[in-house]
Amino acid sequence: MSRIGGLRPHVGGLRPPAPGFVALGLGALALVTFPYWSRDWESSRYATTVLRDILVFAILALSLDLLMGYVGLPSLGHAAFFGAGAYAAAIASQRLETEALFVTLPAGVLVATALALGIGLFAVRASGIFFLMLTLAFAQMVFSFAFQATDITGGSNGFAGVRRPDLFGISFSAAEELYVLVAVSFLATAFVLWRITRSPYGRTLVAIRENERRMRALGYDTSAIKLSAFALAGALAGLAGALSAYSLRFVSANDAGIGTSITVFVMVLIGGAGTLAGPAVGAAVVILIERVLNSYIPFSQTVLGVVFVVFVLAARQGVVGAARTAWARARG
Amino acid sequence: MSPELAFLQALNGISFGALLFILAAGLSLIFGMMDVVNLAHGAFYMLGAYVALSVVRTTGSFWVALVAVPLALGALGLVVEPLLLRRLRGRHLDQVLITVGVALVITDLIRLKPDWGAEVRTLPPPDALAGSIAILGNDYPVYRLFVIAFGVTLALSLAALHRRSRAGALIRAGVDDAQMLSALGVDTDRLFAVTYATGAALAGLAGVVAAPVLGLQPGMDVEALVLSLIVVVVGGLGTLGGAQVGAALVGPADTFGKVFVPQFALFFIFAIMALVLLLRPSGLLGRIRVIR
Numbered sequence: 001m002s003r004i005g006g007l008r009p010h011v012g013g014l015r016p017p018a019p020g021f022v023a024l025g026l027g028a029l030a031l032v033t034f035p036y037w038s039r040d041w042e043s044s045r046y047a048t049t050v051l052r053d054i055l056v057f058a059i060l061a062l063s064l065d066l067l068m069g070y071v072g073l074p075s076l077g078h079a080a081f082f083g084a085g086a087y088a089a090a091i092a093s094q095r096l097e098t099e100a101l102f103v104t105l106p107a108g109v110l111v112a113t114a115l116a117l118g119i120g121l122f123a124v125r126a127s128g129i130f131f132l133m134l135t136l137a138f139a140q141m142v143f144s145f146a147f148q149a150t151d152i153t154g155g156s157n158g159f160a161g162v163r164r165p166d167l168f169g170i171s172f173s174a175a176e177e178l179y180v181l182v183a184v185s186f187l188a189t190a191f192v193l194w195r196i197t198r199s200p201y202g203r204t205l206v207a208i209r210e211n212e213r214r215m216r217a218l219g220y221d222t223s224a225i226k227l228s229a230f231a232l233a234g235a236l237a238g239l240a241g242a243l244s245a246y247s248l249r250f251v252s253a254n255d256a257g258i259g260t261s262i263t264v265f266v267m268v269l270i271g272g273a274g275t276l277a278g279p280a281v282g283a284a285v286v287i288l289i290e291r292v293l294n295s296y297i298p299f300s301q302t303v304l305g306v307v308f309v310v311f312v313l314a315a316r317q318g319v320v321g322a323a324r325t326a327w328a329r330a331r332g
Numbered sequence: 333m334s335p336e337l338a339f340l341q342a343l344n345g346i347s348f349g350a351l352l353f354i355l356a357a358g359l360s361l362i363f364g365m366m367d368v369v370n371l372a373h374g375a376f377y378m379l380g381a382y383v384a385l386s387v388v389r390t391t392g393s394f395w396v397a398l399v400a401v402p403l404a405l406g407a408l409g410l411v412v413e414p415l416l417l418r419r420l421r422g423r424h425l426d427q428v429l430i431t432v433g434v435a436l437v438i439t440d441l442i443r444l445k446p447d448w449g450a451e452v453r454t455l456p457p458p459d460a461l462a463g464s465i466a467i468l469g470n471d472y473p474v475y476r477l478f479v480i481a482f483g484v485t486l487a488l489s490l491a492a493l494h495r496r497s498r499a500g501a502l503i504r505a506g507v508d509d510a511q512m513l514s515a516l517g518v519d520t521d522r523l524f525a526v527t528y529a530t531g532a533a534l535a536g537l538a539g540v541v542a543a544p545v546l547g548l549q550p551g552m553d554v555e556a557l558v559l560s561l562i563v564v565v566v567g568g569l570g571t572l573g574g575a576q577v578g579a580a581l582v583g584p585a586d587t588f589g590k591v592f593v594p595q596f597a598l599f600f601i602f603a604i605m606a607l608v609l610l611l612r613p614s615g616l617l618g619r620i621r622v623i624r
Contacts, residue, residue: 074425122606125613129369129424133561137605140558144598258554262432269429299444305436309416312426312433 077139083256085241112238272318349583350483358534364570374557380539405536568618
C-alpha cells in the first residue's frame with residue numbers, strides 16, 4: 001500500500017494564493033457548472049448523468065479511503081452505510097411526506113452514523129484481515145434486513161419513487177440542479193477530508209495505522225479514535241447514499257450488498273489508498289468500465305475482474321501512486 | 333412447537349450444519365495454512381454446483397459428479413495458486429483483491445453460460461436417495477439424512493487425517509509456523525498449492541452436496557461465503573475443530589432462527605457471532621484472536 005503522499009508541513013500566513021490553489025478553484029467551479037457550459041454538446045445529458053454517478057461513488061470511495069488509507073482499516077462492508085443512508089433518506093421523505101433537504105439528508109447521514117457506531121463497536125477491535133471479515137459479515141446482515149423487510153424497504157423489489165429534494169424553495173428536481181447538489185457535496189467532502197487528514201486528529205489516525213501499540217502506550221484511547229473515524233466514514237457514506245437515492249430515485253437492496261462494498265473497495269485500491277485524488281480517480285475508472293463497456297460487451301464484469309488482477313500484479317500503488325512515481329522520476 | 337416438529341427441525345439444522353462444515357473446512361484450511369482469506373471460496377462453491385449440474389446432465393449420475401467436481405475444482409486451485417497467489421504472500425489486501433477478481437470472473441462466466449445462466453436451477457438428488465422415510469409420523473427426505481451422514485463421515489476422516497497422517501502433520505506444522513517448516517526443508521510452495529487445491533475441492537464438494545437441497549441460483553456464492561466466514565469466526569480460525577464446532581452451532585441456529593423469527597433469521601446467527609467474539613475473541617476453539 002502506498003504511503004501517504006503530500007504530508008508536507010502546513011504553511012499558513014498572509015500570502016497571495018498559490019497558483020495551484022487558483023487552478024484548483026477554477027477546476028472546482030468548472031466541475032460544479034458542468035451541465036451548464038456543456039449544454040450545447042450532443043451528449044451533455046448523458047455525460048452529466050455519468051459524471052454525477054462518478055461523483056456519488058467518489059464521495060463513497062473518499063469516505064472508505066479515510067479508513068483504508070489513513071487508519072489502515074480495510075472495510076469490505078462499507079456499502080452497509082451507503083445503503084442505510086439511501087434507505088433512510090428515501091423512507092424519511094416518504095413517511096414524513098416532505099422533500100425538504102434539511103430533513104431527508106440528515107436522516108440519511110444520522111442513520112448511517114448510528115449504524116456505523118453500532119457495527120464499529122465490534123469491528124474496530126479487530127484489525128487487518130479480521131476487520132475485513134467482520135465488516136463483510138455485518139454488512140451482509142444489513143443487506144439481508146433490507147432484502148427481507150419488505151414493508152419498510154420494499155424488499156427485493158427495491159424502493160421506487162424517491163422524491164428529489166428541495167431547499168428553502170430551491171428545487172433540485174431537474175437533472176442539472178441535482179448534479180450541482182452532488183458536485184458541491186463532493187467538493188465539500190473532499191475539503192473536509194483534506195482538512196481532517198492534515199489536522200492533528202488525522203495524524204493520530206496515521207500514527208495508529210503505523211504503530212497502534214505505541215499510541216496506546218502513549219495514552220491514546222486508540223479504540224475510541226478508530227471508532228470515531230469509522231463513524232465519520234459511515235456518515236460520509238450515508239451522505240453518498242442519500243445523494244444516490246435522489247439521483248436514481250430508487251434504492252435497491254444491492255446498494256447495501258457486497259457487490260457495492262467490493263466495487264468501492266476496488267475503487268480505493270485502483271486509484272490509490274491514502275491519497276485524496278486516488279479514490280475519485282478509481283471511482284471514475286470503475287464507473288466508466290461498468291457503464292460504458294457494459295453497453296458494448298456482455299462480459300464487462302469479467303473485464304473488471306481481470307482489471308483487478310492486473311492491478312494487483314502490476315500497479316500496486318494505484319493510478320495516483322503510479323503517476324506520482326512517474327512524475328518524480330521525470331523530474332529526476 | 334410440538335416435540336416431533338422440533339426433532340425434525342433439529343435434523344434439518346444438523347444437515348445444514350453438515351453442509352456448512354464441508355464448506356467452511358476449506359476456507360479454514362486455506363486461512364490457517366496460507367494466511368489467505370480466500371474470497372473466491374463462494375465462487376468455487378457455486379462453480380462446483382454448476383459443474384455438477386452439467387455432469388449429471390451428461391452422465392446421468394450424481395455419484396460421478398460427487399467425485400469429478402472436487403477433482404475439477406482441485407485442478408482449478410492448482411492453477412490459481414501458483415499463477416496468482418504465490419507472488420502475493422503476506423500482502424493481504426492484494427490477496428483479497430485478486431481472489432475477488434477471480435470470483436468476479438467465475439460468477440460472470442457462470443451467468444453468461446447459456447445452459448447455466450442467470451436463473452434458478454435445480455439438481456435432483458440421486459434416485460437411491462430421492463424418496464422420503466417416515467420419522468415420528470412425518471415424511472422426511474432421505475437425502476438430508478445422507479447429507480448428515482456424509483458430513484459426519486467427512487469430518488471424522490478429515491480429523492483422522494489431520495491427526496494421524498503425514499499430510500496432517502505437515503498441515504499442523506504449517507499452520508503453526510510455515511517459515512520454520514520451509515527452513516526444515518519442506519517444499520512449502522508445493523504444500524501451499526496442494527492446500528489451496530484441497531480448499532477449492534472442498535468448496536466444490538460442498539457445492540455438489542448442497543445443490544439438491546439449496547438449489548442453484550445467482551447470489552448463492554455470496555451467501556455461502558458469508559456463512560462460511562461466520563462459521564470459522566465462531567468456531568475459531570485455522571483449526572479443523574473450529575470449523576466442526578462452528579458448523580454444528582451455526583447450522584441449527586440458522587434453521588431454528590428461520591422457524592421462530594423468519595424475518596430476522598440472519599440476525600440470530602450474527603448475534604451468536606457477536607456474542608462469541610465478545611466472550612471468546614479467538615472463536616470457540618481457535619488460537620488466533622479475531623478482536624482485542
